[in-house]
Structures are given as structure tokens and as C-alpha cells.
Amino acid sequence: MSAFGMARMFAREVLGRSQQPRGATPAALLGVDGIIAAMEDGGASDGRTAAGYLYHSARISVVIAGSNICADFGCGTGVQLLQVAQLNPAIQFLGIDREPTMLARAKTAAERVGIPNVEWMVDDITRPTVLRERKVDAVISTMTLHNLETATDLMACTSAMASLIGTNGAVYIEDFARLKSPRSIDFFVGLNAPIPYDRFADLYRCSLNAAFTVRELREVATVLSGINVHTTFLVPFLVVIKTADRTLAPTLRARIHAMRDALPTTYKKDLDDLRKFFALGGLANDPFA
Numbered sequence: 157m158s159a160f161g162m163a164r165m166f167a168r169e170v171l172g173r174s175q176q177p178r179g180a181t182p183a184a185l186l187g188v189d190g191i192i193a194a195m196e197d198g199g200a201s202d203g204r205t206a207a208g209y210l211y212h213s214a215r216i217s218v219v220i221a222g223s224n225i226c227a228d229f230g231c232g233t234g235v236q237l238l239q240v241a242q243l244n245p246a247i248q249f250l251g252i253d254r255e256p257t258m259l260a261r262a263k264t265a266a267e268r269v270g271i272p273n274v275e276w277m278v279d280d281i282t283r284p285t286v287l288r289e290r291k292v293d294a295v296i297s298t299m300t301l302h303n304l305e306t307a308t309d310l311m312a313c314t315s316a317m318a319s320l321i322g323t324n325g326a327v328y329i330e331d332f333a334r335l336k337s338p339r340s341i342d343f344f345v346g347l348n349a350p351i352p353y354d355r356f357a358d359l360y361r362c363s364l365n366a367a368f369t370v371r372e373l374r375e376v377a378t379v380l381s382g383i384n385v386h387t388t389f390l391v392p393f394l395v396v397i398k399t400a401d402r403t404l405a406p407t408l409r410a411r412i413h414a415m416r417d418a419l420p421t422t423y424k425k426d427l428d429d430l431r432k433f434f435a436l437g438g439l440a441n442d443p444f445a
């Protein structure tokens with residue numbers, strides 16, 4: 157990334173006053189088939205989003221350590237969930253999504269790689285019915301909240317999480333927060349997009365436009381017990397809402413380190429940038445350190 161472009165983005169976001177309005181959700185703009193096609197272009201755990209997936213899989217593993225049953229709110233095609241489930245074979249996972257076509261993709265991928273500890277469920281994460289009947293002691297959700305239609309749905313979603321896990325459960329939520337300037341969105345989309353843009357870059361742009369503000373995310377997080385809200389340094393472009401870290405088994409820590417070591421150089425640098433921006437934002441206890 158160019159240092160000059162980065163400095164200009166920081167200046168715009170830190171000094172800018174007005175907040176651009178929220179855009180349409182990915183489903184409204186691209187449709188479910190469009191999202192699936194975009195994920196095929198760029199949303200794989202060994203593709204250009206590898207750093208993000210590995211960073212959050214590692215952090216999720218620390219937060220949910222020792223849990224029995226963990227629900228993933230909005231698992232989509234299961235990219236994040238399958239990596240987490242593979243790293244944590246002793247935990248049973250429930251992948252929840254309202255779109256059967258997404259779940260069918262996820263299920264096929266799980267069968268192809270041989271991941272037995274995930275059950276897939278069609279449900280609405282803002283007003284779950286099937287899930288409500290299950291006992292769950294951990295909840296995760298990655299890159300999903302910006303897909304919710306309204307701020308009321310956002311509040312309904314975190315309230316559903318809270319009533320599902322009660323006061324002692326583990327929570328790890330991550331999502332984008334809305335940038336102030338459309339030019340900052342251009343900057344982030346351009347960081348690792350191919351030329352010409354592919355469908356994943358379009359999905360990325362649409363997701364950044366649809367993000368809720370940090371203030372909205374902080375507000376809905378208040379219904380969850382024992383959480384802290386963390387953002388990337390200076391520009392709250394990414395937000396993590398999580399309960400306290402637990403103890404990561406040394407074998408799992410070693411495995412996570414080995415996965416970082418095995419990343420191609422550019423993706424390793426992306427991962428280290430992400431670690432740095434969250435650490436500078438105050439998120440301690442880096443599992444890659």
C-alpha cells in the first residue's frame with residue numbers, strides 16, 4: 157500500500173466531519189447469486205482475503221476456547237466457520253444463515269474437506285426460531301452485520317445473541333464500520349483488488365457502503381454481557397466486539413503460528429498490518445505474538 161495514499165486516507169477520516177449515508181445491503185444490490193459469485197472470485201481462506209480469515213480464526217479460537225456449542229450468526233458459504241471448526245475439533249458448531257443456497261455451498265465444502273463438527277441451519281439471525289431451541293455457550297459472527305437491512309434488525313440480532321448465551325457465554329463479532337468518505341472506500345477497495353475489478357471487489361465496495369457506524373455498533377453491543385469493543389487504530393474501519401480471551405492450548409497456538417508462517421509473503425504482510433492496526437487500537441494479547 158502506498159504510504160502517501162494511506163496518509164491521505166487517515167487525514168480524510170480523522171479530520172472529516174460528515175458521515176456518508178448508509179448504502180444498500182449486498183443482497184439488495186447483488187442478490188444471493190451475485191454474492192456467491194463474488195465469493196468464488198476472491199473470498200477464499202487461501203486467497204487474497206487469507207490474512208483476515210486467519211487473523212479472526214485465531215482470535216475466535218482464543219475467545220471460544222473450552223466452549224461446547226458455538227453458533228455462527230450468518231455463516232454464508234462457511235469460509236470463516238470452516239477454518240474455525242477445523243482448528244477447534246472439540247467444539248460443535250452451528251452454522252446459521254437464512255439462505256439455503258449459501259448453506260448448501262458451505263455443506264459441500266465441509267464434506268469435501270471432511271469437517272464433521274458443523275451442523276447447518278436455516279434461520280433468521282434477527283429473530284431466530286430453530287436456533288432458540290438449542291443450548292449454545294458461544295456465538296460468533298463475521299462480516300455479517302452489515303448485511304442486515306435496518307438498525308432495528310441490528311439490535312434484534314445482538315439481543316438474540318444475548319438471550320441465547322446468557323451472561324457467561326463467549327462472543328466474538330467482527331465487521332466493517334462505515335468510513336466517512338467515499339474516497340476512503342475507493343482506497344480500501346483498491347488495496348488488493350485486481351485491475352479491472354472483479355466481482356469480489358464489487359462485493360467489498362458494497363459491503364463497505366452498507367456498514368453501520370461505530371456508534372451504532374457500540375450501541376447494540378451494550379446488550380451483550382462482558383464484552384469490549386475494539387477498532388483498528390485511528391480509523392475505525394474494522395470493529396471487533398468480544399468477550400475476554402481464554403487460554404489457548406499450546407498445540408493450537410503452534411498450529412496458528414505455522415499457518416501464518418505458511419502464508420505467501422504478501423498475505424503475511426497483510427496479516428501483520430492487521431495485527432498492528434488492532435494492537436495500536438488497543439486490542440491486546442495477539443495470538444500470533
Ligand SMILES: C[S@@+](CC[C@H](N)C(=O)[O-])C[C@H]1O[C@@H](n2cnc3c(N)ncnc32)[C@H](O)[C@@H]1O
Nearest residue numbers: 230231232235236253254255280281298300303
Ligand atoms: C458476508 S456473508 C457472511 C460470511 C461469513 N460469515 C464469512 O465470514 O465467511 C453474510 C451472510 O449473512 C446472511 N444474512 C443476512 N441477513 C440475515 C438474516 N437476517 N438471517 C440470517 N442470515 C442472514 C446472508 O445470507 C449472508 O450469507
